[in-house]
Amino acid sequence: MLDEIDAVDWDSIPGHPDWYESDRAGLGLRALSEATNSVQAADAGSQLGGGGIVHGHSGAVFPAAAVAAPLLLDIAQQGHPAARDTALGLLDEALSCYPHAEYTRVQAPDGTAVPICCAIAHHLRDRTDFLVGLGKRGKYLLVDAAAHWRFEICECVADGGDTAAFGILAGSLPEGVHAAEMHHAGAITVLSELGLEYPSAANSRESCLRVFARTPDELPPNAVLFPAECGNRLH
Numbered sequence: 623m624l625d626e627i628d629a630v631d632w633d634s635i636p637g638h639p640d641w642y643e644s645d646r647a648g649l650g651l652r653a654l655s656e657a658t659n660s661v662q663a664a665d666a667g668s669q670l671g672g673g674g675i676v677h678g679h680s681g682a683v684f685p686a687a688a689v690a691a692p693l694l695l696d697i698a699q700q701g702h703p704a705a706r707d708t709a710l711g712l713l714d715e716a717l718s719c720y721p722h723a724e725y726t727r728v729q730a731p732d733g734t735a736v737p738i739c740c741a742i743a744h745h746l747r748d749r750t751d752f753l754v755g756l757g758k759r760g761k762y763l764l765v766d767a768a769a770h771w772r773f774e775i776c777e778c779v780a781d782g783g784d785t786a787a788f789g790i791l792a793g794s795l796p797e798g799v800h801a802a803e804m805h806h807a808g809a810i811t812v813l814s815e816l817g818l819e820y821p822s823a824a825n826s827r828e829s830c831l832r833v834f835a836r837t838p839d840e841l842p843p844n845a846v847l848f849p850a851e852c853g854n855r856l857h
């Protein structure tokens with residue numbers, strides 16, 4: 623785990639210069655992964671929560687939190703129980719804090735700039751089995767993560783003046799009409815109105831959305847949608 627933490631160049635991750643302290647991110651994660659009691663875990667947690675990945679007092683989250691999320695989940699899975707509690711608390715905090723202007727997104731492997739909260743939620747969903755196995759606490763984290771839904775378009779069909787978009791939904795899209803940001807080929811387009819046409823069948827993530835006043839050619843396959851409100855979250 624230490625190799626993976628050290629492999630990250632925390633200095634190169636952008637963050638508000640007055641608030642983000644890259645040293646605290648790397649050292650805090652290192653200390654948390656090595657913690658063998660609750661005092662050490664708390665010390666590591668205060669490095670991470672005091673400028674490393676979030677600044678808890680002011681309620682700000684940094685892009686480093688999204689990079690740290692899978693490492694915190696590794697610590698939660700493999701570390702001391704006190705380190706696990708600290709790691710889960712930090713993930714919870716990172717998901718609920720808001721980012722500073724100009725430092726609101728992280729680069730996904732495909733080049734799209736995803737809101738920090740949605741990137742963290744994606745990592746949490748990746749460890750669903752582990753989190754469910756933790757009981758209440760893990761399940762609450764997954765419920766929080768579900769609000770940061772993600773929909774990948776597979777196929778679209780015109781329907782009146784609208785488009786029915788078939789694809790894969792992760793997380794849960796609440797009922798009603800929502801705005802979304804669509805990521806495709808490095809560009810972001812805002813879709814001002816869409817809603818769930820019909821929900822996923824049991825044990826399936828295949829869903830259908832109705833995208834109002836858009837044609838199928840505006841909604842290319844493999845485009846990924848995120849809640850527009852996440853892209854607008856600002857500290």
Ligand SMILES: [Zn+2]
Pocket residue numbers: 737738739740741743769770849852
């Ligand atoms: Zn989000």
